[in-house]
Amino acid sequence: MPPSASKPSKKRSKPDSATDPVPSASSKKKSSKEMDGTDQLFNKYANTSSGVIDPEGIEKLCSSLKVPHTDIRILMLAWRMKAEKQGYFTKAEWRTALKALKVDTIPKLKKALPELEKEVRKPLNFADFYAYAFKYCLTEEKQKFLDIETICQLLDMVLGSTFRAQVDYFVDYLKVQKDYKVINMDQWMGFYRFCNEISFPDMTNYNLENAWPSILDEFFEWLREKQA
């Protein structure tokens, strides 16, 4: 290596205290300030003994944000932070979301919610969000199903605004049928595909010979009979 080349690097390795008062230290300070704000906010809602925001804390958060407890935007927030357990936000998860949204106070968070919603509703994100919603509700370790009651509520929350009619009919069906006590992920995603691909309520492009989950075949036949 030519000696001349090494020189500049050597020079640079020395901190120039005159012009740049500990640049790394200051940036640390800045981000730690943010962190502090975020953390402070976290601590406001977290349960002091468990160190996480629990369902009670989330309720408090909701009332601070003036958003109903069962509002989809809380779920969206959970998605943003990739929260693993329903009803609980860890510190790390909290930080993830707030950092992504670039907020550190309640008012800012509240303002960021519409933006968040817009983000989530983008088609690519929404499919992911939709799948997340299902997984979020699973409570046990190896659980793969959600009960009908939960599904009905979840559908209403997640798809109610975009696919009102489909959700209403499907929920009706789920409540009267007797064959299924639980819904799995494949069926859950199948319904989303159904809403997106099948024209409603005529359902003329629905094909029983395709690989739709059986529950949707049965829903289709049930609805057809009703329409007759």
Add this chain to the structure above:
Amino acid sequence: MSSGQNPNIVTMEKGFDLIDAAVIKLKRILEGKPEPDFVPGEYIGNYTTVYNMCIQKPPHDWSQQLYEKYGSIFKDYATHTVLPSIMEKHDEYMLRELSRRWDINKIMVRWLSRFFFYLDRYFTVRRSFPSLTQVGMTSFRDHVYNNVHFNVKQVIIALIHKEREGQQIDRALLKNVLDIFVENGIGSMKRYEDDFEDFFLQESASYYSRRSSRWIQEDSCPEVAHYLHSDTEPKLVDIMQTHLLVLVAKQLLEKENSGCSALLRDDKTDDLSRMYRLYHAIPKGLEPVAEAFRLHVTAEGNALIKQAEDAATSGSVEEQVLVRKIIDLHDKYMVYVMDCFQNHTLFHKALKEAFEVFCNKKVAGSSSAELLATFCDNLFRKAGNDKSNDDSTIEATIDSVVKLLDYISDKDLFAEFYRKKQARRLLFGKFNDDHERSILTKLKGQFGGQFTSKMEGMVTDMQLAKDHQTGFEEYINGKPKVVDFTVTVLTTGFWPSYKTSDLNLPVEMVNCIESFKAYYAIKTNHRRLMWIYSLGTCNLNGRFDSKPIELIVSTYQAAVLCAFNNTERLTYQELLEQVNLNHEDLVRVLHSLSCAKYKFLNKQPASKTISKTDSFEFNSKFTDKMRRIKVPLPPVDDRKKVVEDVDKDRRYAIDASLVRIMKSRKVLPHQQLVSECVEQLSRMFKPDIKMIKKRIEDLITRDYLERDTENPNTFKYVA
């Protein structure tokens, strides 16, 4: 040469006179008039005349004139003699005259062209004129043929019609005349076709349309081909087929008295054979016949099913009768396929499809699989008693059963019912080892070893059980006496699953059980015995007041009865505790002992049903004229259970098949996966598409498969 009249020069006039003389002579000869033949000298003279007239130098070269003369000889003859002679005659006579005149013309052409031969050597060639032969032939065509062919054609067609109507005609004449048509085409078939064939075919078409129904009774195609030109035959056959067979095919098939269905209905095998032969010649002609056959057999089969359904009293079907009738039906129509229909695949297929339709129908709630299994069961049970049913008859029936099973789609259901019934036969009745093995061998041959492995295991078990029994008897010889005791050891897995119960046995029986256990432990290693008391039988001595009677009862019943050895009276509850049966079984047992035909126990209160507050007493007053009474405990009917078990097995089979397919294909669209799965399983049963779909979803949940993210109608194997 020298000028002036050369006396050797033949003038035109002189030459023509010589020729005319020769022609007159020739005509007389040809017309059969008395006239001596030409002698060689005359022949040469005529030839030389022409020769000289041709080689003479102009202006004495008469070639052109000779040529024209030649032509006009024919023309005059044709116009003045030949044509009138034909036209004045009618019918066959006209034909004969035409034929005669034609022959004459040919000879005349031959002779005259010899006389005038020299013209053909140079003149006609140099000038590219038609040859002498051509002139002669064309002359006939133009002056005779063209004027007569229309009428001649009418006559010919009339004659052919006569023949079709059964009259004799002169076929040789017809052939000759038709040859004239051909030859007047002079190298092309056009005259024959335009002047005769077209009309003939048209006329034939309308003839056959009118005659179609009569024809089918008379069978063979009339041999019109004989005198027609060979080109016509295929065209004629085509017309015949079109009009007689194809256009009216459907009508013919359905015709009330002579259509295919009627022939089948009336068992007219000869007519059917005939029909087969005829329709065999037409492309796709056999399809409608095979279709009619299939419909007929299906209808007959359906009728049998309906008959059985109507005759079924109180839900029980006379399956012996029904299955026999179906076997007979199959034999009958198989003969038809092999004889009348010459073993043609179309008809084999039609027979198969017909049977598959009605052999899969339910009769009064029982599936055909169950009926067939019951049929076999009864066949084997009765075989022992009925001496008229000898071995070869049984073998033949077994063969028929195996054939019928091929048509039934739920073969696995049959296997399960058969197994259950076989178990009862082996354990409770007398069974014939040869028969049992024979049917299993045949089933194995047809459907594979896996189909029969369990059943074969059961039959082998019975043999082994005998060996164990002998061993056991040797073992207890010399040991403290136990009650006479036979054990049948069954291999779990081969036999249907039976419920076990923790029955409290009478002490005498306990001793037997213990001693067998000891024996078995010596003989085998690592085997666990599970006692199925529900299948056992006991012989008890009933010490009734008037006389002792031997009772043959089930082990459960024996346990209950023996409870009264030590006590006079027991309540239901007490019995329940002592015997340790469940409610359902205890009620059944008590009912059979106190409310049925033989009342060994007195029940208080003496109602028709068992209730938990009843109490029972040994009925010492009981008696019967018999010394030995068999009290059967009615078995719990397990049709529902069989169906449930089979359904469960099917779910596993579908799962296994799906995984197998996906493992080898890795990626597969939904419809293909379903159809391959159906194909794989079709040997044993017809899987329900909805069930397959549900199994696929289950496999997705269990992470064996996943949907393709791009295309949700396609599945991927998850390794």
